[in-house]
Amino acid sequence: LDDALVLGIESSCDDTGVAVVRACDGAILGQALATQVDIHAPWGGVVPNLAMEAHAAAMDGTVAAALADAGVAAADLHAVAVTVGPGLALCLQVGVRKARQLAAEHALQLVPVHHMEAHALVARMGNPRLAFPFLCLLVSGGHNLLVVAEGVGRYSLLGATLDDAVGEAYDKSARLLGLPADPNGGAALEAFAAGGDPARFAFSPPLRGRGGCNFSYAGLKTAVRLAIEAEAPGPPTDANRQARADIAASFQRVAVAHLEERTRRAAGWAREAHPRLRHLVVSGGVAANALVRARLQAAAATHALELVAPLPALCTDNGAMADRDEEWVDVRPRWPLTDRCDPRSLPE
Ligand code: KG4
Ligand code: ZN
Numbered sequence: 001l002d003d004a005l006v007l008g009i010e011s012s013c014d015d016t017g018v019a020v021v022r023a024c025d026g027a028i029l030g031q032a033l034a035t036q037v038d039i040h041a042p043w044g045g046v047v048p049n050l051a052m053e054a055h056a057a058a059m060d061g062t063v064a065a066a067l068a069d070a071g072v073a074a075a076d077l078h079a080v081a082v083t084v085g086p087g088l089a090l091c092l093q094v095g096v097r098k099a100r101q102l103a104a105e106h107a108l109q110l111v112p113v114h115h116m117e118a119h120a121l122v123a124r125m126g127n128p129r130l131a132f133p134f135l136c137l138l139v140s141g142g143h144n145l146l147v148v149a150e151g152v153g154r155y156s157l158l159g160a161t162l163d164d165a166v167g168e169a170y171d172k173s174a175r176l177l178g179l180p181a182d183p184n185g186g187a188a189l190e191a192f193a194a195g196g197d198p199a200r201f202a203f204s205p206p207l208r209g210r211g212g213c214n215f216s217y218a219g220l221k222t223a224v225r226l227a228i229e230a231e232a233p234g235p236p237t238d239a240n241r242q243a244r245a246d247i248a249a250s251f252q253r254v255a256v257a258h259l260e261e262r263t264r265r266a267a268g269w270a271r272e273a274h275p276r277l278r279h280l281v282v283s284g285g286v287a288a289n290a291l292v293r294a295r296l297q298a299a300a301a302t303h304a305l306e307l308v309a310p311l312p313a314l315c316t317d318n319g320a321m322a323d324r325d326e327e328w329v330d331v332r333p334r335w336p337l338t339d340r341c342d343p344r345s346l347p348e
Contacts, residue, residue, distance in 0.1 A: 004078040005029070007066070007102065008319040009059075011095035012087025012115045013141075014039075014046045016058045019319030020070035023078070026125040028320045030070025034058035044175065052090035059098045066319060074106050081111035083118065086142075115317075116143055121152070122314045123281040130308055133277045135270045137263055137296065140284035141167035144215045146266045148274060149281075158266045159213025166255055167286045169217035173224045173251050177244050178236035189248050190289055196242070196249030201227055203254045205261070213266045215258065224251050252291060260295040267303040280305040288312040 003022060010017040019031040036054045040046050067074060082099035085092060103110040120136045138145040144161035164172070167186055174185030179192055203223045206216040227247045232240035263280070270277050280300040286292055293309050300307040314320065 005070075005072060005076055006111070007063070007074075007077050007080045007108075008113070009063070009080065009082040009095045009099050010113075010115075010118075010317055010319050011055045011059070011091050012083045012085070013091060013317060014051050014054075015317045016055050016062045016095075017317055017319035018062045018066035020066055020072060020077075021320055025128070026320075028125065029072070030066050030068070031319055032062045032065035032069060033318065034062045041180075044181070046088070048088045048090050051088060052094060055091050055094040059094055063098065063102070074102060077102075077106060077108055079109040079111050081113050083115045084112040085115060087115055116140075116145065117153075117155075119143075119283040119315075120147070120149055120155075120281065122318075122320060123283055123308050123310050125314065125320065126311065127308050130279055130281070133270075133274045134279040134281050134308075135263075135267055135277060135305065136281040136283065137259065137266075137287075138284045139166050139259065139282065139286035139292070141165060141171060143284065144217070146213050146262065148270050148277070150274075158269065159215060159262060161215040161217065162207075163216055163218035164221060166215070166217055166259060167284070169221050169251075169255060170286065172221050173248070176221075176225055176228055177248055179248075184285070186286055186289060189252065190291070192245055193248040193252045196245030196247070198246075198249040198253035200246040201250035203227075203250055205254060206258045211265075213262045213269075215262060217255065217258075220251065220254055220258075256289070256291045256295050259292060260299050263296060264299045264302065267299060267305060271303050271305070278304075278306060279308050281308045281310075283310055283315055285316045287315040 003024065006021045006023050008019045008021055014036040016034040020029045022029055036051060039050055039054050080099045080102050082095045083092065084096060099110060102108060116138055119138050119140065124130050133148055133150045136147050136149050142165055144165040146158040148156040148158065150156065170189050171181050171185035174189040175181040179185060179188040181188065203220055206219055207214065224247060232243035232247065236244060267280060280296065282296050287309055297307050
C-alpha cells in the first residue's frame with residue numbers, strides 16, 4: 001500500500017486540525033485547521049464545554065476542507081487516524097466520533113494516536129534522515145518532557161515537569177503582564193520581550209543544584225508576579241511598559257536557560273547510553289520560539305547532535321500529527337507517555 005492515504009484528526013484541545021497524509025513518506029497532501037481563538041479569549045483559558053461545541057460545529061467542514069485541499073474523496077482513503085489522548089475528554093470524543101463514522105462509512109482502518117507521541121514524531125516529516133534512537137524535548141502548554149525515542153511506541157522518560165509546563169509559564173506570565181494571552185501567550189511574550197533587557201531581573205534558575213532532568217516553572221512564574229507588583233504595578237501603561245518588557249525578557253532568559261541546562265544534561269547521558277544517537281528533536285508549541293531554538297542549537301552542538309525542529313506550523317497542534325500504527329483503543333484523556341515506555345530516572 002505504497003500510496004495509502006491516511007486522514008488525521010486532532011481535537012484534543014482548542015484546535016480542530018485535519019490532514020491528509022501519504023503513508024509511505026508522510027507527505028502532507030492537504031490540511032485544514034479551525035481555531036477557537038475568539039471563543040476562549042474572554043475567559044482567560046480553554047473552556048471545555050465551549051471547546052467541545054466548537055469542535056462539533058467545525059468538524060465536518062474541516063474534514064471536507066482537508067479532503068478538498070488534497071483533491072481526494074473520503075472513499076479514496078485507507079485509514080483514519082485520530083488523537084485519543086491525552087487531552088480534554090469532551091473534545092477528544094468529537095474527533096473520535098467523526099473518525100469512527102468515517103471508518104464505518106468507508107471501511108477504513110481506525111488508528112488511535114497519542115498526542116505527545118505525535119508531537120515527537122512529526123519531526124520525521126520533512127526529515128527522512130531522522131532515525132531512531134533520538135533525544136526529544138517536548139515543550140507545549142501542557143507538557144514538558146525529555147524522552148529518548150527508541151522506536152515507535154518505545155520511549156524512555158528522562159525528565160518531566162514537577163509543576164507547570166514551560167508553555168503554561170509563558171501563558172501565565174503573558175497574562176500577568178497584560179499581554180494577549182490566549183491562545184498563544186508564548187508568541188505574544190516573545191515579541192514583547194524583544195524590547196526588554198534580559199539582564200535586568202536576576203530571577204533564580206529553577207531547581208538550581210538539583211540533578212536529574214526534571215523541570216519546574218511554578219517558582220519562576222511567582223517571581224514574575226512579584227516583580228510586576230514591585231516594579232510595574234497596576235494596569236499596563238506607557239510609564240511601566242519598559243519595566244514590563246524587562247520582566248518579560250528576564251523571564252524568557254531564565255525559562256529558556258532552564259530548558260537548555262536540562263537538555264544538555266540529558267544529551268550527555270543519552271549519548272553515552274545510545275552511542276548511535278545523533279539527533280535532538282524539539283517539538284511542541286514552545287519550539288516555535290527563536291531563543292529556544294538558538295539555545296538548543298548550542299546544546300546540540302556541544303554533544304555533536306543535529307538539532308531537528310519541525311516547521312513552526314507542525315510544532316503546534318495539527319491534523320498531520322495523527323498518523324501512526326496501533327490497534328484501536330478508546331478515548332484516554334489522561335494517558336501518560338510513560339505508560340508505554342520503560343521509565344528510567346537519571347542519577348541525581
Ligand atoms: O503544542 P501546542 O500548540 O499545544 C499544546 O499545549 O498541546 O503548544 C501551545 C503552547 C502554548 O503554551 C503557547 O504559549 C506556546 O506553546 N507557544 C510559545 C510560542 N508559540 C507557542 N511559547 C513560547 N514562544 C513562542 N513563540
Ligand atoms: Zn499539543
